[in-house]
Amino acid sequence: QQQVKQSPQSLIVQKGGISIINCAYENTAFDYFPWYQQFPGKGPALLIAIRPDVSEKKEGRFTISFNKSAKQFSLHIMDSQPGDSATYFCAVETSGSRLTFGEGTQLTVNP
Amino acid sequence: DTGVSQDPRHKITKRGQNVTFRCDPISEHNRLYWYRQTLGQGPEFLTYFQNEAQLEKSRLLSDRFSAERPKGSFSTLEIQRTEQGDSAMYLCASSLFVGTGELFFGEGSRLTVL
Numbered sequence: 001q002q003q004v005k006q007s008p009q010s011l012i013v014q015k016g017g018i019s020i021i022n023c024a025y026e027n028t029a030f031d032y033f034p035w036y037q038q039f040p041g042k043g044p045a046l047l048i049a050i051r052p053d054v055s056e057k058k059e060g061r062f063t064i065s066f067n068k069s070a071k072q073f074s075l076h077i078m079d080s081q082p083g084d085s086a087t088y089f090c091a092v093e094t095s096g097s098r099l100t101f102g103e104g105t106q107l108t109v110n111p
Numbered sequence: 112d113t114g115v116s117q118d119p120r121h122k123i124t125k126r127g128q129n130v131t132f133r134c135d136p137i138s139e140h141n142r143l144y145w146y147r148q149t150l151g152q153g154p155e156f157l158t159y160f161q162n163e164a165q166l167e168k169s170r171l172l173s174d175r176f177s178a179e180r181p182k183g184s185f186s187t188l189e190i191q192r193t194e195q196g197d198s199a200m201y202l203c204a205s206s207l208f209v210g211t212g213e214l215f216f217g218e219g220s221r222l223t224v225l
Binding site for chain 2 (some may be wrong): 008032033041042043044045046049089093095097098100101102103104
């Protein structure tokens with residue numbers, strides 16, 4: 001069973017700060033490495049995703065850094081805002097678009 | 112609204128009863144997925160369909176669970192003889208393309224087994 005380990009479990013940052021969430025995966029080759037955002041009472045929604053042949057991808061305030069040799073990838077949220085307060089999940093995509101998720105990081109951005 | 116819809120949103124049942132959840136995917140999406148999420152955990156894969164064919168089932172999907180997707184449109188997930196350990200959020204997702212990391216999730220059906 002593929003495993004995805006995510007850290008930290010919870011994170012508190014001040015408004016305007018940088019939020020960093022890390023993810024490590026094991027073994028098998030994967031097709032894509034997405035990050036999902038989930039608000040209470042809602043389903044997860046794709047935030048940003050990266051292919052394994054790219055080392056970094058930036059979309060607005062969100063950046064994924066990918067280190068294939070270390071089997072790690074991370075999410076950076078620049079200029080964090082209270083509206084970013086949510087639970088974030090990293091995931092790995094195997095064949096058939098089957099996603100295996102990390103355990104989640106609960107981010108709180110204080111005003 | 113053209114998103115993924117799930118029904119019911121909440122279900123409270125007594126242990127031993129059967130429950131059924133319905134998912135209506137985004138209309139042009141041919142892939143449909145069921146996940147289960149418990150409090151403080153990430154979603155766990157249960158099963159997925161491509162059109163009407165069920166292509167993969169997780170070991171989490173015991174014999175008490177059955178999923179169908181007749182005619183490749185909506186899907187149902189039935190849990191027979193519910194147990195307290197079945198209490199969770201059941202999430203449905205759909206997708207059109209593979210290899211993008213993107214699934215479109217519904218808001219889930221929360222099951223509480225008393």
